[in-house]
Amino acid sequence: VFDTPFFFEGGKVSILDSVLDKLIELHKIDSELNDLRKRCREIPVQMDHISDQLNRAKEKIETTKNIISSNEKRIRSNEKMIESHREQQGKYRAQLFKLKSNREYQALNSEISLLDDKISELETDILEVMEQIDKGNNELGKLTSDLKQQEAIIIAQHQDLEKDLKSEQEALGLREKDRADVQQSVDPEIMSRYDRLVRKHGSAVAEIVTGNCGGCFVRIRPQLSAMARSNDQLVNCEKCGRYLFWTDVSES
Numbered sequence: 204v205f206d207t208p209f210f211f212e213g214g215k216v217s218i219l220d221s222v223l224d225k226l227i228e229l230h231k232i233d234s235e236l237n238d239l240r241k242r243c244r245e246i247p248v249q250m251d252h253i254s255d256q257l258n259r260a261k262e263k264i265e266t267t268k269n270i271i272s273s274n275e276k277r278i279r280s281n282e283k284m285i286e287s288h289r290e291q292q293g294k295y296r297a298q299l300f301k302l303k304s305n306r307e308y309q310a311l312n313s314e315i316s317l318l319d320d321k322i323s324e325l326e327t328d329i330l331e332v333m334e335q336i337d338k339g340n341n342e343l344g345k346l347t348s349d350l351k352q353q354e355a356i357i358i359a360q361h362q363d364l365e366k367d368l369k370s371e372q373e374a375l376g377l378r379e380k381d382r383a384d385v386q387q388s389v390d391p392e393i394m395s396r397y398d399r400l401v402r403k404h405g406s407a408v409a410e411i412v413t414g415n416c417g418g419c420f421v422r423i424r425p426q427l428s429a430m431a432r433s434n435d436q437l438v439n440c441e442k443c444g445r446y447l448f449w450t451d452v453s454e455s
């Protein structure tokens with residue numbers, strides 16, 4: 204079927220021309236499909252990346268809040284301890300008057316001053332922790348306002364990517380339909396060879412570039428080049444098997 208030339212508007216157009224044209228068209232569609240599929244894979248990754256950014260900012264705020272609240276707990280527990288030390292001191296002081304020996308009096312007095320030291324340590328700790336809480340609150344304010352700004356930008360970026368993804372998916376669907384249409388009009392044996400070549404090499408069609416196969420770069424024998432140039436029959440590269448076609452860069 205394919206070696207029967209026919210004439211069209213005064214010029215020689217072989218049926219073969221149209222087969223090769225279809226293979227070249229398929230080649231073009233396939234390379235577009237590859238790009239579209241790649242984009243459809245990449246966009247969700249970008250979207251996740253953006254969401255992660257937002258989540259990390261939110262996590263940082265949570266961590267800062269947790270540190271502040273644990274510091275506040277620490278202050279409350281220090282205050283309770285101070286209170287109980289003071290109660291204990293009160294009890295000791297009441298006992299002081301009942302003691303008879305000087306030794307007992309001194310021992311109890313030193314207990315009281317020991318509690319004074321503990322109270323003073325706890326008070327110092329409270330002051331330090333309060334300072335940390337202040338720092339934490341400042342940090343929290345900054346993080347919150349940063350997040351507020353970031354969030355608007357990130358949500359907009361996310362929505363843009365969502366739109367991109369939708370349009371790429373639509374384009375992919377349309378192009379897949381185009382491919383099916385072209386594929387249907389190509390002889391099944393040629394088509395199956397085409398698909399095998401794509402699986403093996405990533406492409407099934409190559410132009411001849413200055414006498415070499417544009418796919419595997421092997422030198423094409425002059426007889427094959429001449430055949431490809433005359434377009435009388437389909438010519439395959441002897442090394443990689445790709446369908447070869449002739450263009451203005453093919454001349455060696």
Ligand SMILES: [Zn+2]
Pocket residue numbers: 409416417418419420421440441442443444445
């Ligand atoms: Zn080749």
